[in-house]
Amino acid sequence: MVSTPPVPPADKGAPEHDPTGIRDLLASLPDPGPMPADLVARINASIAAEQSAREDAVVVPLRPRRWGWQHVGVAAAAAAVLGIGLPALLTGTGPGDLLASFGGSQSADSASGASVESRTDTSSVPGAAAGEAPRTPTTTAGGQRVRSSPGAVALEASGTAYTAAALATQAGSKLTTAQDGAVAAPKARRGAAETPNGLRACLSAIGVEAWMPVRGDLATLDGAPAVIALVSSDTGQTVYAVAPTCDAVHPGVLAGPVRVR
Amino acid sequence: MSTLPLRERDDRDLLRAHVAGDPDAFGELFRRHRDRMWAVALRTTRNRELASDCVQDAFISAFRRAESYRGDAAVTTWLHRIVVNACLDRLRRDKPTSELPEYELSDKRDAEGSVDTRLDVREALDRLPEGQRMALILVDMHGLSVAEAAAVLEVAEGTVKSRCSRGRDAMAELLREPSGQP
Known part of the structure; x- marks a missing residue:
């Protein structure tokens, strides 16, 4: 039963003035009690991984590939995937699903489109980096998608000379295709945004949501060093060019956001 | 930089140390505030799995965004804000149409006439508009001052007071027995 504590009339504006008794x-x-031990361990592992990434983040350059007979099979598989992925896109499951159909490190929905699993490289998933199993796909009771994990950040170092004027076209051409071209490692690390975690922090600072998959390219924009980031969302893809030194405190956007058509 | 052991340093000092690169400072902040933030997340979402994800996302966000802490509010207020925002973002994303209009509660009760509308306290709280619900969770359930709740919710203090008052009135109406007796 609701009880009504006595309250002086002068305190009517104060929060403790509650004739309904609802406050009491x-x-x-x-009280819900202490945080569960397994969650404490999970978050501690995440913090440790974040700390580790902050101290020692590295970019793994992609190796050049040569075209061979084995690629004929890959091409055939890609064609088959396109046959499945394109209809999926046309039925409204979003560009992330199409990217997933290329077999990249993007999120991959189930065939029903009712769940999503986030696959990220270990340098951008704190729990995974700490040896924790990735989270399983989850759905709400209504079948809505739940994005509880950060999206993947795949980084390459092509050294491509992008221009601000043609950014959307160039990025659309280069970063929306499967990684199959020869790429070179950067000569030296130049800044925070040249690591998966650093690029994610930079993009978060400029408003990109953490669940959105990102494909980054260490390159140049109008001759200056830049990181080109292709961000996928449910509504399409957007390109940002950020300074290699971009981070959570000093977000440096050189160009964009530009929609990729 | 303070040379005190981590457990003896205040929150602001720990956050400064974290920004400066201290590898253990944020872990101490987590240890210190995790239970309170867990309670906030759980009371906001009422779903343990969702609350777990939200509070984890919030602490990682706080780790990464520590430089953005300006020091004009307590560190706990800043952490509350991050946790509450993480929870509300998730709730809005997962249930974008679940929010009830401000006065739908009483309308519904009137329309149902003699139907027993008595709810338990948590169910009644869940049926409040988000602003009123959060104000009551922070002020009445967590004991935050109006000023602290206003800082967490990024609204004026008068708004928090008004939301508390209206939220309590709405809850009292929801919890009233069919006979009309409280």
Whole structure:
């Protein structure tokens, strides 16, 4: 039963003035108790991985590939995937699903489109980096997609000379295709945004949501060093060019966002 | 930089140390505030799995965004804000149409006439508009001051007071027995 504590008339504007008794009722509800031990361990592992990434992040350059007979099979598989992925896109499951159909490190939905699994490289998934199993796909009771994990950040170092004027076209051409071209490692690390975690922090600072998959390219923009980031969302793909030194505190956008058509 | 052991340093000092590169400072902040943030997340979402994800995302976000802490509010207020925002973002994303209009509760009760509308306290709280619900969770359930809740919710203090008052009135109406007696 709701009880009504006596309150002086002068305190009517104060929060403790509550003739309904609801305040006392809410305050009397039991405390949820301490954070569960497994969650404490999970978050501690995430923090440790974040700390580790902050201290020692590296870019793994992609190796050049040569065209061979084995690629004929890959091409055939890609064609088959396109046959499945394109209809999926046309039925409204979003560009992330199409990227997933290329077999890249993007999120991959189930065939029903009702769940999503985030696959990220270990340098951008704190729990995974700490040896924790990736989270399983989850759905709400209504079948809505749940994005509880950060999206993948795949980084390459092509050294491509992008221009601001043609950024969308160039990025659309280069970063929306499967990684199959020869790429070179950067001569030296130039800044925070040249690591998966660093690029994610930079993009977060400029408003890109953490669940969105990102494909980054260490390159140049109008002759200056830049990181080109292709961000996928449910509504399409957007390109940003950021300074290699871009981070959570000093977000440096050189160009974009530009929609990829 | 303070030479005190981590457990003896205040929150602001720990956050400064974290920004400066101390590898253990943020872990101490987590240890210190995790239970309170867990309670906030759980009371906001009422779903343990969702609350777990939200509070994890929030602490990682705080780790990465520590430089953005300006020091004009307590570190706990800043952490509350990050956790609450993480929870509300998730709730809005997962249930974008679940929010009830401000006055739908009483309308529904009137329309149902003698139907027993008595709810338990948590169910009644869940049926409040988001602003009123969060104000009551922070002020009445977590004991935050109006000023602290206003800082967490990024609204004026008067708004928090008004939301608390209206939220309590709405809850009292929801919890009233069919006979009309409280």
